[in-house]
Amino acid sequence: MMGFMATAEVEAEIPQISHEELARRIADPSLLVVDVLAPESFQNGHLPGAINLPLADLPQLAPQLVPNRSQEIAVYCGSPT
Amino acid sequence: MRLLNGLGYANVRHYRGGLAGWQEAGGAIEAEGVEETEIVPLLSGPPESEPVVPVVRTSHRATARTPWAVRALDAFGDRSVGQLLSLWLGVVLTCGLLYWLADVSLLNDLRQGGAPVGHGWRDFLTAEYFSFVTATSVGFGDVVPTGLSRVLAVVEAMAGLVIFGSLISKFVSRRQDRIIAEIHQTTVEEGLARVRTNLHLVFTELQNIETSCEQRGWPAERMLIRVESAALVLVGELRIVRGLLYRPRQLPQETDLEGILVGVTLALQQLIDLLGNVPAGAARPQRLEVNLTTMAALARDICGECVPRAYEPHMVEWMDRIQGLAGRLTAA
Incomplete structure (x- = not known):
């Protein structure tokens, strides 16, 4: 119940990217695809062209790997949310 | 995602399907091995503040630079x-x-x-x-x-030595690996036990504070100081729990993990209750506020959907409860 409330809150704040748009623009260099899963999971498989920013290291890694703060980013985790 | 927004990235969108949804819809998946070429386009953007530090990526595959003999x-x-x-x-x-x-x-x-x-x-x-x-x-x-047999004998002697040498070193390293694994497991188990104990201590301390306030009528300032110190411990433990879930060097047993998640839930619940009892006029120490924000951020990461490994459904439930409590923590 509380988990549901928290998820609803997140949904209201974060804009979504649809599967169609992502599939269409997956090779588009202006869209950066970010995998927030653990490195082990990333090595096993990730979306084409995605970079790995594990949630645990995100605050340190993100400024190094993505210096441009206005970079268009699509984020995904493991299972459908 | 919110974390990225917090770091100043304005143009972030969330792909809700995740890795699984992408695969289900027939999308292609890439495996390890090509990361190095992929970072290049990112660095083309103008760096704003921090200099770009090249990240050394370790790959399991031998690259072209490795000498052939080593390969x-x-x-x-x-x-x-x-x-x-x-x-x-x-x-x-x-x-x-x-x-x-x-x-x-x-x-x-x-x-x-x-x-x-x-x-x-x-x-x-x-x-x-x-x-x-x-x-x-x-x-x-x-x-x-x-x-001609001499040539064959020389080749055979060399090949035999190399293969036999590898075999012997394999035996030796197997023993070493086993010992290292044993030491590692003991350390991990001790660490897990310590986390559980600490979570329990935080929980009882918060309960004690509550009873002291109710029965002895402590002033809010005195209570908040004790809450602050308990919150400090809780932040440390949450950090360890998050590390366990995202960078598991060893899979925790589901029962161990469940005990820890229950401990986190109880402690957070108690903390929220306690903060709800603080009179509206009492000023919270600044450090407590900082700790509460950190705590909420850490707890928010413990969400069943984003944890990479597949756990039993009831584990995911606990994680989602913790995430829900994190939302209330910042609201409290």
């Missing part, structure tokens, strides 16, 4: 003990056969006591015997090669 040895090292043993036996038996065939083809290369070894099945065994003596680098010298 060849690595190739042996990657084989199992059984594979290496069969390879060695294969090399030795094949060479024995080749010596014998060289004899049969009338080259008469192998000599025993000065006389050529014959073509019969006993002579085949002699050839195999010579092959073993050569490969183990014993070299009794009762059977000697001449002519």
Whole structure:
């Protein structure tokens, strides 16, 4: 119940990217695809062209790997949310 | 996602399907090995504040820069003990056969006591015997090669040594690996037990504070100081729990993990209740506010959907409850 409330809150704040748009623009260099899963999971498989920013290291890694703060980013985790 | 927004990235969108949704919809998946070329487009953007630090990526595959000899040895090292043993036996038996065939083809290369070894099945065994003596680098010298067999003997002796050496090192490292794994497991188990104890201590401390306030009528300031110190411990433990979930060096047992998640839930719940009892006028110490924000951020990461491994449904439920409490923590 509380988990549901928290998820609803997140949904209201974060804009979504649809599967169609992502599939269409997956090779588009202006869209950066970010995998927030653990490195082990990333090595096993990730979306084409995605970079790995594990949630645990995100605050340190993100400024190094993505210096441009206005970079268009699509984020995904493991299972459908 | 919110974390990225917090870091100043304005143009972030969330792909809700996740890795699983992408695959289900028939999207292609890339595996390890091509990351290095992929970072290039990102760095083309203008750096705003921090200088770009090149990130060293370790790859399991040997790259072109590795010397060929090391790569060849690595190739042996990657084989199992059984594979290496069969390879060695294969090399030795094949060479024995080749010596014998060289004899049969009338080259008469192998000599025993000065006389050529014959073509019969006993002579085949002699050839195999010579092959073993050569490969183990014993070299009794009762059977000697001449002519082309010498070349084969040199090659066989070298190959035999390398393969046998890899085999021996494999045995030694297996023992070491087992000992290291044992030490590691003990450390991890102790760590898990400590996290559980600390979570319990935080929970009882928060309960004590609550009863002290109700029964002895402590002023809010005094209560908040004690809450602050408990919150400090809780932040540390949450950090460890998050590390367990996202960077597992070893899978925690589900029962251990569940105990920890229950502990986190109870402590957070108690903390929220306690903060709800603080009179509205009382000013919270600044450090407590900082700790609460950190705590909420850490707890928000413990969400069943984003944790990479598949856990039992009831584990995911606990994680989602923790995430829900995190939302209330910042609201409280």
